[in-house]
Amino acid sequence: MISLNKTIAYTKSWKHTFLISVVLGILVPLLLISLEPFDNSNTFSYKYIILSGYALCIIIPLLLAHIIENYVYKKQTNRWFVVNEFLYITITLFLIFVFAFFYHFLIVSNLHTFTLKAIWGFAKAFCLPFTPIVVPIWLYLRSKYGVIEVPLSNKKNTKKINSITITGNNKSETLSILESDFIFARAQQNYVDVYFKTEKGVAQKTFRNTLSNIMKQLPNAWQVHRSYLVNLDYLKTVEGNARKRFIRITASEEIIPISQLYYKALSNRLSNSSQELQN
Structure with missing residues (x-):
């Protein structure tokens, strides 16, 4: 379904x-x-x-x-x-x-x-x-x-101190962070791992929820794969070839796959913002 x-x-x-x-x-x-x-x-x-x-x-x-x-x-x-x-x-x-x-x-x-x-x-x-x-x-x-849009990075918005609260299906699963501190999220079965920036480095919290529900709570989250959401403000490079592509982000060593469905929108975003796209 x-x-x-x-x-x-x-x-x-x-x-x-x-x-x-x-x-x-x-x-x-x-x-x-x-x-x-x-x-x-x-x-x-x-x-x-x-x-x-x-x-x-x-x-x-x-x-x-x-x-x-x-x-x-x-x-x-x-x-x-x-x-x-x-x-x-x-x-x-x-x-x-x-x-x-x-x-x-x-x-x-x-x-x-x-x-x-x-x-x-x-x-x-x-x-x-x-x-x-x-x-x-x-x-x-x-x-x-139809197209899937990936908007241009708005530097003014990233400077705003907007707090967001992420919740899971369990009442104890809550996380309040700055909007700009969200880095990426990864779905695994019925759970989603959210990675975010803290003063001590990158931290991670697990929520019992679906990726689509988590995405609705994250203004800076953009889906690049069925299992991944990323904050494109942390995007570093897009690498790979037509058969398999992935992205690297500045705040983590995680290699994040990108599906063909989202690649065109992402490449257009990079082109419009004059960032380097590696094929």
Whole structure:
């Protein structure tokens, strides 16, 4: 089962979001014209033009929802999780169905009173058949144009004295440190080892928790591997080749692997901040 707290790629670009909305907006009228789920062939003039109007019922909700999802994305410090994607798809689908419902009855059917029977009939004819067709294509396009961002290091933020508290599943498992003192975390089965800087050097504390839950408590933590979080302010070098890459950090001798999923985002971050990337 896929963890709802797993980090995934996010479609941040308005350009790509508009492209996705147009593709889906074209797809739905084509399905309506070819399948004729409402059995409305030859019942009104300009049928194809009017059915093409359903495209707006796709495009407008997607663009409106993108304003909200971008806000959530920024609030989560440029992170996007499986649970976010699930909620986004569910809520946006509901908006699409509402837009399509009113367009169908007010414009296509020219009705002004709605019954539960009519609503259920619309759901069976429009929502249920098209959802399994449209949603997989929608998810594929969002994945194709999505990225995992690694933000540039902000030196001003690292100087701030922000205290954070990390907790585990057990009540006794708590750790309060400065935000900038977190170095990296490593997951092992049901436990996570958190490494942090102290006056005496690097210290370590173990928590009974998942890596994704620990990540939510660490503002400066960025996932580079399924088992590792790092504070990129301590990043020293990226080494290895296309088959196997790893990173070194300044505060520890630990060799931290980096998966292909996160390598592109990390290399872009290093390029933008003019740091040396070793291949």
